[in-house]
Amino acid sequence: MNFISQILFIMVSAVMLTLLGGQSNTSTPTVKSNINISSNTSDTNETIPDIPLNLEIPSIGVNAKIEQVGLTKEGAVSVPKGPSTTGWFNLGSKPGELGSSVIDGHYGPWQDGSNSVFDNISKLKLGDKIYVRDKKGQVFVFTVIDKKTYEPNAIVPEIFNKNDDRYLNLITCSGDWLAKEQTYNKRLVIFAKADK
Numbered sequence: 001m002n003f004i005s006q007i008l009f010i011m012v013s014a015v016m017l018t019l020l021g022g023q024s025n026t027s028t029p030t031v032k033s034n035i036n037i038s039s040n041t042s043d044t045n046e047t048i049p050d051i052p053l054n055l056e057i058p059s060i061g062v063n064a065k066i067e068q069v070g071l072t073k074e075g076a077v078s079v080p081k082g083p084s085t086t087g088w089f090n091l092g093s094k095p096g097e098l099g100s101s102v103i104d105g106h107y108g109p110w111q112d113g114s115n116s117v118f119d120n121i122s123k124l125k126l127g128d129k130i131y132v133r134d135k136k137g138q139v140f141v142f143t144v145i146d147k148k149t150y151e152p153n154a155i156v157p158e159i160f161n162k163n164d165d166r167y168l169n170l171i172t173c174s175g176d177w178l179a180k181e182q183t184y185n186k187r188l189v190i191f192a193k194a195d196k
Contacts, residue, residue, distance in 0.1 A: 047138055048097075049094040049095060049138065049140060050094070050135040050136045050138070051068065051088075051090075051094065051134060052066045052088050052094060052103075052133070052134050053065065053066055053133055053134060053135055054066060054132070054133040055130070055131070055132055056130070056132075057121075057124070057128070057131075058129065058131075059125070059128045059129070060120040060121065060124060060128075062120075062121075064084060064085055064105070064117045065084075065085045065086070066085070066086050066087070066088050066132070067080045067081065067085050067086070067087050067088070068087070068090040069087035069088065069089060070089070070090055070091055071091065077104065079105075080104070080105060080106065080117075082106075082114075083110050083114045083115065083117060084114070084115075085105070085117065086104065086105040087104045088102070089101070089102040089104070092160060093166075093167075094134070095132040095140050095166075095168050096132065096134070096140035097166060098163060098166055099162070099167070100158075100159065100161060100162045100163065100168075101167065101168050101169070102159060102160065102168075102169050103132075103168065103169070103171070104171045104172065105117040105118040105171075105172050106172065106173075107121070107172040107173040107174060107188075108177065108184065116172075118170070118172035121188060121190060122147075122174060122188060124147060124190055125144065126144055126146070127144060128143070128144045129142070129144075130142040130168060130190075130192050132168065140166075140194060141194070141195040142192035142193060142194050143193055143195055144190055144191070144192050145191050145192060145193050147189065148189050149175070149189075150186065150187045150188075150189065151187070152186070156189070158191075159171065159189055165193055166193065167191065167192065167193055167194070168193075168194070169189055169190065169191055169192070170189070170190040170192070171188070171189050172187070172188055173186070173187060173188070174186045174187065
């Protein structure tokens with residue numbers, strides 16, 4: 001466990017993963033996770049990933065910028081600023097590093113009529129490819145291996161904790177819009193693994 005991971009694990013015993021649905025900029029739906037963030041590369045001969053800049057998922061027409069997001073003051077994972085960008089959780093692994101990297105994005109229509117970047121993410125199938133380009137221009141390729149739907153407050157350590165390979169987990173809201181709560185009633189996670 002690296003220094004950042006140790007500090008985060010001590011300070012944040014349960015991170016609430018905040019995923020905003022597009023209909024409101026004030027809701028804070030969550031998926032809880034006890035995390036032990038891993039951020040290291042096991043083999044010095046490997047290409048070392050840099051800051052991720054672009055996410056491309058050809059099968060669903062996604063080609064989006066990646067912002068860096070951290071934790072809110074409440075201890076929740078932050079979200080991207082707008083409907084068309086994604087957010088890489090910069091306290092965890094970079095896509096392509098050993099461990100679980102996490103990218104979140106919005107789902108659902110916005111009040112101004114904009115669509116969200118992950119509106120079609122539920123259409124991803126096992127075997128679909130996901131591409132992440134980093135600051136150095138390196139492209140890391142991931143293959144979808146699973147997708148799961150969770151309750152907003154579910155404890156989901158597998159999103160952050162797997163460190164036996166290179167993983168990319170995409171997270172968004174899904175399900176029905178709950179107007180009173182200003183959020184969606186489900187969370188969708190796409191699990192992907194780096195191609196060798």
